[in-house]
Amino acid sequence: MHSPKFFQELIEQEIKKISFSNQPPELYDPITYMLTLGGKRLRPAVMLMANELFGGHPFAITNPALGIEMFHNFTLLHDDIMDKAPLRRAKPTVHTQWNSDIAILSGDTMFVKSCELMMQVEDKFLRQVMNLFHKTAVEVCEGQQLDMNFESRNDVSIPEYIHMISLKTAVLLACSLQLGAILAGASKADAELIYQFGKNLGIAFQLHDDILDVYADSTKFGKQVGGDILSNKKTFLLLTALATAHETQKAELDNWLSDKKHKPSEKVKAVKGIYESLNIRESAEEEMGKYFFAAMQSFEKIQADESHKEVLLKWAEQLMQRES
Amino acid sequence: MHSPKFFQELIEQEIKKISFSNQPPELYDPITYMLTLGGKRLRPAVMLMANELFGGHPFAITNPALGIEMFHNFTLLHDDIMDKAPLRRAKPTVHTQWNSDIAILSGDTMFVKSCELMMQVEDKFLRQVMNLFHKTAVEVCEGQQLDMNFESRNDVSIPEYIHMISLKTAVLLACSLQLGAILAGASKADAELIYQFGKNLGIAFQLHDDILDVYADSTKFGKQVGGDILSNKKTFLLLTALATAHETQKAELDNWLSDKKHKPSEKVKAVKGIYESLNIRESAEEEMGKYFFAAMQSFEKIQADESHKEVLLKWAEQLMQRES
Numbered sequence A, B: 001m002h003s004p005k006f007f008q009e010l011i012e013q014e015i016k017k018i019s020f021s022n023q024p025p026e027l028y029d030p031i032t033y034m035l036t037l038g039g040k041r042l043r044p045a046v047m048l049m050a051n052e053l054f055g056g057h058p059f060a061i062t063n064p065a066l067g068i069e070m071f072h073n074f075t076l077l078h079d080d081i082m083d084k085a086p087l088r089r090a091k092p093t094v095h096t097q098w099n100s101d102i103a104i105l106s107g108d109t110m111f112v113k114s115c116e117l118m119m120q121v122e123d124k125f126l127r128q129v130m131n132l133f134h135k136t137a138v139e140v141c142e143g144q145q146l147d148m149n150f151e152s153r154n155d156v157s158i159p160e161y162i163h164m165i166s167l168k169t170a171v172l173l174a175c176s177l178q179l180g181a182i183l184a185g186a187s188k189a190d191a192e193l194i195y196q197f198g199k200n201l202g203i204a205f206q207l208h209d210d211i212l213d214v215y216a217d218s219t220k221f222g223k224q225v226g227g228d229i230l231s232n233k234k235t236f237l238l239l240t241a242l243a244t245a246h247e248t249q250k251a252e253l254d255n256w257l258s259d260k261k262h263k264p265s266e267k268v269k270a271v272k273g274i275y276e277s278l279n280i281r282e283s284a285e286e287e288m289g290k291y292f293f294a295a296m297q298s299f300e301k302i303q304a305d306e307s308h309k310e311v312l313l314k315w316a317e318q319l320m321q322r323e324s
Helices: A004-017 A025-035 A042-053 A058-082 A100-118 A123-151 A158-182 A188-215 A236-244 A247-258 A264-277 A280-301 A306-321 B004-017 B025-035 B042-053 B058-082 B100-118 B123-151 B158-182 B188-215 B236-244 B247-258 B264-277 B280-301 B306-321
Strands: none
Touching: A004 A042, A004 A058, A025 A058, A025 A100, A025 B123, A042 A058, A042 A158, A042 A188, A042 A306, A058 A100, A058 A123, A058 A158, A058 B100, A100 A123, A100 B058, A100 B100, A100 B123, A123 A158, A123 B025, A123 B100, A123 B123, A158 A188, A158 A236, A188 A236, A188 A280, A188 A306, A236 A247, A236 A264, A236 A280, A247 A264, A264 A280, A280 A306, B004 B042, B004 B058, B025 B058, B025 B100, B042 B058, B042 B158, B042 B188, B042 B306, B058 B100, B058 B123, B058 B158, B100 B123, B123 B158, B158 B188, B158 B236, B188 B236, B188 B280, B188 B306, B236 B247, B236 B264, B236 B280, B247 B264, B264 B280, B280 B306
16 A cells, blocks of 8 residues: 555656646646646545555556546636635735636636546446536535635524535545545445545544644744634634624624734734633534544445555544644 | 427527526526526537437437537636626626626536536447537637637737637537537548538638628617627737738728727727728628538538438528528
8 A cells, every 4th residue: 555645746746747738828827837836636645545445556547636636726726716815835826927817717627627637537437437526526616605605694603614614625535535436446335435534534624724724833834823813714713712702702702803903913812812711722623523533433434454444544644633 | 300499499498497406596596597598509409400410319418418508608607707798698797797706606617517417428428428528618718718818919810810719619519519410329420520510610600790790780680780899809800901901091990999089889980991991891701601611511421311401501501691
């Protein structure tokens, strides 16, 4: 069984080999740019790992794995336009480096290219693979729309939030794992179990992200600590704080949400103070643990070589302990 | 053999049956809105006609035909954002009625939905159908990017223009016809011939559009006559005028292109005057005739029932005589 790192590097090499010298360059240069910005290549790597877990030939499915990475980058490209994000991995976003029209259209093209890569599977798997891929793609769009809706809503519940991150983040991880399983000829039961493992792990992963944003070690975290607080992002932490605060804490929190006078560092410090008095970090870690536990419950039931399972398990545990 | 009108109405009925009551409504309402704005349903209708021409069962392929219409409407939705168009079929465009973010994301969802509809073919046709569909989708994106590039270029040649409209408009018509043929089990030769028929007809169709924009009867034309002139759109007419004008005519035309003083009607009248002195209408009709003739040459070679072919031929001829 190869390591996650091995597959991540394999995907990185495969991405470098993809060359879009097609015309017009205004359409294809942003695709190359986006794909070579870096990233953990998590989704294609776990797809290959799941494939090997069930006795597949991961080196034979690098193209559909690239399809997953291409799709993920397409969603980032379009999300960046909607979020008006100036930077992605410390480099200008496509709509900043070129313009929004080019970002829309090169994103559309990436999406088609991801379908073309995903099609490169054996005939016997084609329909099942594409059905899962399309279903997931629709869900990711639904998740992004819900996320945008939440920005202007003041009554987002915790279950709604979990549903949103499940669609926006978790189902693509689940889909990647299940694709790897399907392409190895795994049983229907195992394919379903690894999907549930991925979905719950994906939710735990996003909750960990929410926690890291506030509590990461700034020397190790790649981004600005407290970024979600500064942008009033409705994360699990903020929503839980709003739901559990008593009257004066709630008023204080609301003040900070509409504050424009204070320095960013003061706002982060004050909101963290409120979180502390409400034990928000503990609540978030508990919720994260709940989903991680659910992931483990599915994982244990998977019928596969235990030493192979160990590799995937270690990876999942490390994912929950990452500091950036 | 059913008439084009019959199939257009069939598609119209099928579209009314599609219901997107999924959540969130912000994602799905724009899709329903876009699909029910109307339109000629030309592409799915000719797909069904081509299918019947080759002895297929058109009523069994209404879902992939809807996929073509869904894809076409997705491209219109995203094009409208890029063109900053306020209206589509006299109604507010999606990005005007909702906003650009919603237009991007509901467009993305429409594209996935078009793939899902297109997948609803027999297994034996699946790969060929999806490969053609994806290839065409990429070409349409390339055509749209070239069209945007042309806006800021002053050296667009006629062959470049023909290449652009071929990608942006003609290949989707060609693809629709070929899909109908493939799904009827037509021979490879016939599938290729009907593709070439559609591609050349599509180019002639767009040239006819360019001519109509300037010379349509305003009482029959659905849009403002002279719209392309007012927006300085680099149509076949303008590009030919710029290429064939002598020095003083060229200077006069350049003046009108940068004019901001005169009334719209004065600009249209003046540019039409220059076109007249250069016989631009005749040049455009000649070019249109050239592509229509090429379409006919491919069509004649198709091996199919002559009385069936007659129906498709009549439709093609009417397409070239339409007044709106």
